[in-house]
Amino acid sequence: MPRYFYTAKSFKGEIKSGFLEAEDETELARLLRQEGYVLVSSEGGEEKKEKFNLSLSFSQGVPLTEKMMCIRNLQIMVKAGIALPRALRILATQSKNKKFKDALMAIADEISRGKTFSGSLAKFPDIFSELFVNMVKVGEESGTLEEVLRTLHNQMEREHDLRSKIIGALIYPIVVISAMMGIGVLMLIMVVPKLAETFKEMGVNLPATTRFVIWLGTFLAEKWYVCILIVIGLIFVFRRIVAAKTGKRLMDGFVLKIPIISPIVIKTNSAYTTRTLSSLINSGVPIVTALGIVSGALGNSYFQSAISDAAESVRKGSKLSESLVPHQNIYPLMVSQMIEVGEETGQTAEILGNLADFYEEEVVNATKNLSSLIEPLVMLMVGGAVGFFAISMIQPIYAILNSL
Numbered sequence: 244m245p246r247y248f249y250t251a252k253s254f255k256g257e258i259k260s261g262f263l264e265a266e267d268e269t270e271l272a273r274l275l276r277q278e279g280y281v282l283v284s285s286e287g288g289e290e291k292k293e294k295f296n297l298s299l300s301f302s303q304g305v306p307l308t309e310k311m312m313c314i315r316n317l318q319i320m321v322k323a324g325i326a327l328p329r330a331l332r333i334l335a336t337q338s339k340n341k342k343f344k345d346a347l348m349a350i351a352d353e354i355s356r357g358k359t360f361s362g363s364l365a366k367f368p369d370i371f372s373e374l375f376v377n378m379v380k381v382g383e384e385s386g387t388l389e390e391v392l393r394t395l396h397n398q399m400e401r402e403h404d405l406r407s408k409i410i411g412a413l414i415y416p417i418v419v420i421s422a423m424m425g426i427g428v429l430m431l432i433m434v435v436p437k438l439a440e441t442f443k444e445m446g447v448n449l450p451a452t453t454r455f456v457i458w459l460g461t462f463l464a465e466k467w468y469v470c471i472l473i474v475i476g477l478i479f480v481f482r483r484i485v486a487a488k489t490g491k492r493l494m495d496g497f498v499l500k501i502p503i504i505s506p507i508v509i510k511t512n513s514a515y516t517t518r519t520l521s522s523l524i525n526s527g528v529p530i531v532t533a534l535g536i537v538s539g540a541l542g543n544s545y546f547q548s549a550i551s552d553a554a555e556s557v558r559k560g561s562k563l564s565e566s567l568v569p570h571q572n573i574y575p576l577m578v579s580q581m582i583e584v585g586e587e588t589g590q591t592a593e594i595l596g597n598l599a600d601f602y603e604e605e606v607v608n609a610t611k612n613l614s615s616l617i618e619p620l621v622m623l624m625v626g627g628a629v630g631f632f633a634i635s636m637i638q639p640i641y642a643i644l645n646s647l
Contacts, residue, residue, distance in 0.1 A: 251280035305343040305370050307406075311399045313338065313347070318392035328355045346370050359383060373539050374519055381526045391526050398522050405514070405603050412610040416617040423625050428463060430632065435460030442639050452635040488544075495543045499573070503616065507609045509573055512546045514602035517578065521595035531558045545573055562586055 249263055249271060265271035272282040313334050320330035328351040335347035346367045353363035361380035364371040375395060382391030439457040442449060449457070463470060484490035499505050516537055523533035534554035538547045549570040556566035564583035567574050578598060585594030 249275065249282060251275045251282050305340050305346075307399060307403050309338065309340050309343055310370075311396060311403060313343070314392055314396045314399065318389055318396060321389045321392060327360060328352075343370065360388075374523070374536050377528060377532070377536050378523065378526045381528055385527055387526075394522050394526060398518065401518060401599075401603065402515075405511075405606060408607045409610045412607070412614040413617075416614060416621050419618075419621050419625070423621075423628065427628060427632075431456070431460035432464045432467075435636075436464055438636060445643055447639045447642055450635070450638050452631070453639055456632065456635045492544050495545050498543070499545060503613060507606060507613065508543065509575070510602050510606045510609060512541060512543055513574060513578055514599050514606055515541065516546065516550065516574075517595045517602065518599035521592045521599060524592040524595070530563065534563075549573055563591075 263271060263274060265274055268282070275282050316334055316337075317330055320333070321327070325333075331347045331351035331354070335344045335351070338344040338347065350360070350363040350367070353366070354360055359380070361376050361383055364379060365376045378391050378395055379388070382388035435457055439461065442453075442457075485494055498508055519537050519540060520533055523536060524530065528536070531554050534550055534557060538550040538554065541547050541550065549567070552570070553563060553566035557563055562583070564579045564586055567579040567582065568576075571579070581594050581598050582591065585591035588594075
C-alpha cells in the first residue's frame with residue numbers, strides 16, 4: 244500500500260505531520276478526518292513493489308557512519324550560513340556511497356525548486372527515517388535547524404556506539420563458532436572420504452556413528468551444491484516469514500521468551516524508546532506525534548503495539564507514565580516511574596535522556612555477560628564435536644587392530 248508523508252490541520256488550528264499508509268489521497272484525507280484533521284498537503288504515495296530476489300545481499304542501504312558524517316558536516320555548513328542546496332551538493336561529492344550521493348543530489352534539486360527540506364527527505368524513507376524527517380521539519384518551522392541537526396548527530400553517534408559495543412562483545416564467540424564449522428566441513432570433505440575408502444577395502448564392520456560421519460562427508464564432497472541451495476532456500480523462507488506480519492509477530496514473541504536474550508531485547512528497546520522520545524520532545528515535537536514516530540521506528544512489534552496504545556491513551560488525556568503501566572511485561576516499571584517524576588517536575592526530556600544512558604549501559608554490560616556465558620558453551624560444543632568425530636573414526640581402527 245502507498246505510504247504518504249502528510250501535513251494536516253485540526254479544527255482547533257493544530258498542525259500535525261507524519262507518515263500514513265492509504266490507497267490514495269482521498270483515502271488519506273478520509274483517515275485524517277476520522278482523527279479530526281483536514282489534509283493540507285501530502286507527498287510520496289509510490290507503492291513499493293516486492294521483488295523476488297535470491298541474492299544473499301541483505302542490505303543495499305546507506306551505512307550509519309556515512310549518514311553521521313554527512314549530518315555533522317551539514318550542521319557546520321548551516322551554522323556557517325552556506326545555502327542548503329549548495330551544502331548538500333558539496334556533501335554529495337564527498338560521499339562514497341552511490342545511493343546516498345544520488346539521494347543528496349536529488350534533495351538539493353528539490354529544495355532549489357522550492358520544496359521543503361523535510362518534504363524532500365521524506366521521498367527517501369529507506370535512507371531517512373520518519374524520526375529524522377519529523378525532527379528536520381520541526382527545525383525548519385522553528386528556525387532551529389542547526390540545533391536539530393546537532394541533536395540528530397548525537398542520536399546517531401550514540402546508536403552507533405551502542406551497536407559497536409554489542410558487536411564487539413559478540414565477535415569472539417562468532418569467530419570461534421565460524422572457525423569450528425569451517426574446520427569441521429574441511430575435515431568431512433577431505434579426510435573422511437579417504438578413511439572411508441580404507442575401511443571399505445579392509446571390510447571393517449562400521450558402527451552407526453562412523454557410518455553417519457562417512458555419509459555426511461560423502462554428501463558434502465559430492466553434492467555440495469545441494470547444501471548451498473538448501474542454505475539459500477532456508478534464508479529466503481526465513482526472510483519471507485519474518486516479512487509477513489503474523490510471522491514477525493511470532494518471531495518477536497519467541498525472542499521475548501528466551502531467558503538470556505529477552506532481558507537484552509527489553510533493555511535495548513527501552514534505551515531506543517527513551518533516547519528517541521527525549522530527542523523528539525527536546526526538538527519540540529508534540530508528545531502524541533512523538534510517540535507515533537517512536538512506534539514506527541521500533542523493530543519489535545510488541546514494543547510497537549505498546550507505544551501505539553500509549554499514544555492513544557495520551558491523546559485521550561492520560562499521562563504517558565500511566566499509559567505505560569499496563570505494559571510492564573516489556574517496559575520495566577522504572578521507565579513509567581521515572582517518566583512520572585519527569586512529568587511532575589517538567590523535565591520529561593531530561594529524565595528520558597538519563598534513562599536512555601542507564602539502559603544503554605545495561606545493554607553493554609548484559610552483552611558482555613552474555614559473551615562470557617557463551618564462551619564456555621562454545622568450548623563444550625567444540626570439545627563435543629571433536630570427541631564425536633574422534634570416537635567415530637577411532638572405533639573402526641581399533642577393530643582393525645584387534646582383528647590382526
